[in-house]
Amino acid sequence: MTDSLKAPVAVSSDAFYFEKDKSRSILILGVGNYLMGNEGVGVHVIQEMATMKLPDNVDILDGGTGGFLLLHCFEAYKAVIFVDATLDGQKEGTISLIRPKFASDFPSALSVHDVGLKDMIEAVYLLENKPDIHLFTISINEVVPMSLELSTTVKQAIPRTIDDIIKLTKRLTAEL
Template identity: 75%
Template sequence: MGISRIVRTPTAVSSDAFFFEKDKSQSILVLGVGNYLMGDEGVGVHLIQQMADKPLPEGVDILDGGTGGFLLLNCFEAYKTVIFVDATMDGQPAGTISLIRPKFAADFPTALSVHDVGLKDMIEAVYLMDVKPDIHLFTISVDGVTPMTVELSPEAEAAIPETIKQILTLIAGLQGAFTTTS
């Protein structure tokens, strides 16, 4: 008896108009990035797809940023707080979840594919903006990428529910801190 895996078809989470039709300065954006067609490199996008099926706290938006680059810059202007999710090959065991508070673009781990160039350049641009969002970066360690597959390794797949739990815990703390300082 073999193990069956469910391969999810990506769904559109939202259109750009949704994000900018009203003031988002008090909202939190969870932004998953990566290449969905490169196996574990797309774990951030897979995470967003799973979050789309869950009830989210008020004032939280999610976005599949794909390989984004400069196209995501408007998000950093609109949101006061951005939570990134991305894969990294950082030498940690596959499936390791880390939370980084990047202060500079150089603090972002090396990405795994072509989205590295656009993402790093976009982050450099974010740090040049007059008003910078509060950025939190969740990384999921992976052993490598597998071109032309949407399947995740068991380690990356297993890390998604725990990462979502940690993101929701962070959001609760951020929202609690916001209400006590408002």
């Protein structure tokens, strides 16, 4: 396999994530479809972060296109950082950070799984314990079905996004 086509690293939502108190922990959740080219950049970010040494209070999860299947994660964590692609018309590779409070606060053009993600966020706000939610988006120009490849511009946004995520986790850790 070439470097550009690495097999994904398994990062799951097994009980491991709930074996200890997560009330002072941060979950970084990459979402997207790994088989749809740039649309899967959130998952690619998580795969890259899986190779890094992260602080003990930071967990990562490849959420794929999980939607409501991810809802249980939100009750356990004090803060959740999403990473996702967006078809927002901005220059490809643009990184944005928003603080969505409701589904309507999400960009109007999140990638193809946006309906499930927006519905899930609405459900999160019905939970007794609501995490502090942050969303990093990476702008894409197209979705390429049945492709593992990222465009050069989107691929170059990954290290910058990870740097921004690490900075945010440090700030959030100080606030927990």
